[in-house]
Amino acid sequence: MPHLHLEYTANLPELDTDKALLRLNHALVASGQFGAEFDIKSRAVKVESFRVGTAMSPRGFVAVRLALLSGRSPQIKKQLSESLLAVLQDLGAWPADVQVQLSVELLDIDRDSYSKVAIG
Amino acid sequence: MPHLHLEYTANLPELDTDKALLRLNHALVASGQFGAEFDIKSRAVKVESFRVGTAMSPRGFVAVRLALLSGRSPQIKKQLSESLLAVLQDLGAWPADVQVQLSVELLDIDRDSYSKVAIG
């Protein structure tokens, strides 16, 4: 832990996922909440089939979910979320004709049943 | 929020994901639980590599996860889940030789650490 998932809709093809993930990981390291940079595992997935709401106007989203071990305070979690959103906001510009929503959610993962091993 | 994920196995290729997502979003709007249709962000993903159980007979699934901000009552959540399952049931017919499981799960997302911004 932590595990970070970034999803972005296919109508935002100019998103540089390599840059995005590296910046997000740097923000997590800078938070001081995680013991080793090595523990941060992040991935980006392009979503080809999607629908925002029910209207037909062009819309898209970039959605980040950060799964982290349970036990951190509400204040820390809020700060983490806002720091990741700030990274997403810096990634633009977005297409002018697409309404884009950026979001960050945090998900507590049960600490006692998390298992991990590192190899090599 | 909410965020909806639909997964379907590759042996159900006749699933019309555009139609499915639009109907699911309409069901969420109709629930009256979400302030703006614009907030509903849904995506569908085809699963190419999968296994149901341990038997070798043809099986598949359509699995919906609805992530929504914490705080709603058990009764409301149960109604939301059942309304989404009803949409999935209306999407058939499914292949006659595949045992298909349809499921809907709800996942509470911590309200205090959810961050969002809309652009454009």
Add this chain to the structure above:
Amino acid sequence: MPHLHLEYTANLPELDTDKALLRLNHALVASGQFGAEFDIKSRAVKVESFRVGTAMSPRGFVAVRLALLSGRSPQIKKQLSESLLAVLQDLGAWPADVQVQLSVELLDIDRDSYSKVAIG
């Protein structure tokens, strides 16, 4: 339920996902925690865009998330997690030049709002 997700990074191409999912499902059946083998729904996804930490050395991961209905004891959940990790550890060998992390997380899904139907 349960639903199992396996993600693996694209620099671990020798992972045999068919074998992995079948073994993971057998481990879940063997746990005695699930009423019918038919209920176990598992999938594997290759992650093409990823970043582990902030260093540039070759790194990868195999991450399993098991979503199961709420109500099981911490002891049972810890045993499930460890049995799945043991399966992952048996899947190697991994590339000698990649630092690989194997992990298993468990996620409780609200039992009351879970809806399911089986067809065929």
